[in-house]
Amino acid sequence: MTSACASGFFLPEETVPHERTFMQWPVSRRVHPDGVFLDMLQQAIADIANTIAEFEPVVMLMDASHEAGARRILSDAVEIWDVATDDLWARDSGPMFVVDGKGGLAVSDLNFNGWGGKQVHDNDGAVARRVAAMMELPVFNNGLVGEPGGVETDGHGTLIAHESSWVNPNRNAGSRAEIERLLLDALGAEKLVWAPGIAGADITDHHIDALARFTAPGTILIQMPQDIIAGDPWSKAAFETHDILAAATDARGEPFELVVLPEPYDTRIRSDDFVASYVNYYVCNGAVIAAQFGDRETDVIARDTLAGLYPGRDIVMLQVDPVGEVGGGIHCATREQPRV
Numbered sequence: 001m002t003s004a005c006a007s008g009f010f011l012p013e014e015t016v017p018h019e020r021t022f023m024q025w026p027v028s029r030r031v032h033p034d035g036v037f038l039d040m041l042q043q044a045i046a047d048i049a050n051t052i053a054e055f056e057p058v059v060m061l062m063d064a065s066h067e068a069g070a071r072r073i074l075s076d077a078v079e080i081w082d083v084a085t086d087d088l089w090a091r092d093s094g095p096m097f098v099v100d101g102k103g104g105l106a107v108s109d110l111n112f113n114g115w116g117g118k119q120v121h122d123n124d125g126a127v128a129r130r131v132a133a134m135m136e137l138p139v140f141n142n143g144l145v146g147e148p149g150g151v152e153t154d155g156h157g158t159l160i161a162h163e164s165s166w167v168n169p170n171r172n173a174g175s176r177a178e179i180e181r182l183l184l185d186a187l188g189a190e191k192l193v194w195a196p197g198i199a200g201a202d203i204t205d206h207h208i209d210a211l212a213r214f215t216a217p218g219t220i221l222i223q224m225p226q227d228i229i230a231g232d233p234w235s236k237a238a239f240e241t242h243d244i245l246a247a248a249t250d251a252r253g254e255p256f257e258l259v260v261l262p263e264p265y266d267t268r269i270r271s272d273d274f275v276a277s278y279v280n281y282y283v284c285n286g287a288v289i290a291a292q293f294g295d296r297e298t299d300v301i302a303r304d305t306l307a308g309l310y311p312g313r314d315i316v317m318l319q320v321d322p323v324g325e326v327g328g329g330i331h332c333a334t335r336e337q338p339r340v
Helices: 035-052 064-071 124-135 176-187 233-247 296-309 321-325
Strands: 018-024 058-062 078-082 097-099 105-108 151-153 158-162 191-195 212-216 219-224 257-262 282-284 287-291 314-318 335-338
Touching: 018 035, 018 124, 018 282, 035 058, 035 078, 035 282, 035 287, 035 314, 035 321, 058 064, 064 078, 097 335, 105 124, 151 176, 151 212, 158 176, 158 212, 176 191, 191 233, 212 233, 219 233, 219 296, 233 257, 257 296, 282 335, 287 296, 296 314
Parallel strands: 018 058, 058 078, 158 191, 219 257, 287 314
Antiparallel strands: 018 335, 097 105, 151 158, 212 219, 282 287
């Protein structure tokens, strides 16, 4: 089975009702050699899982040998499945569920390869297929290599992505047009808006979900610095992506409404590679789970902005700095299973 789109399947937007959330338990000492920090990272992942479990079922994937230790900090509401993992990034290596709008559920496999071979992924590279097999779901695979965190969908035919994390020989050998066709097929969409992004500056080659997210068809939330900073490629890329999206249209031919969030500056963690992304939040049933970074002004702005964009949902902001220290956020650590 190779073509999700031809079979009528598509990736819905995150706000649809969920059956459950999948997460992955980080355990690899090759990835996280500092045992004290790994304990802190596991606690942050447990905090995210326990919070989401107040709103919808959560499944934590891990090898059974880690269950006793994990259960000490995981809520009883969090279910554990015996699926071996290396790291926590369920958004990228977990199962990407697609639906057909008629009760069908399948997994579209993007052949996770450790962000272009940058990280060990003996277990994580098989997670999506193992979960699909456990759930007895069909799997679509058209040969595309990449990560779902590198593409955003409005659930109504439109995708946005950075070229740097797809049109990159560490993942795919084809032209941009060929990769675009495979992405549209894998996610069941009609139109893809590209921005260049940045290759090689981080492990993901600049995933879009740390910068810009669809909140509804036609509306994109984007986190922006105040100005382009000399010598800072991230600020330049943010303005470049913003301007491309501001001039683009969606699959219906309608322009995007861009809602801008300021970047936090007075953060608890000040390292250059710390990811302080408010837009890397997760939408679950009845809530939005987001990170706060200790900047009193922008933390409040982020909360108020999310409340305005997601009326009727609780806005829960967590201190999960260890996840930012390893290059991601709450969205990166979660994967929704839409209800069918």
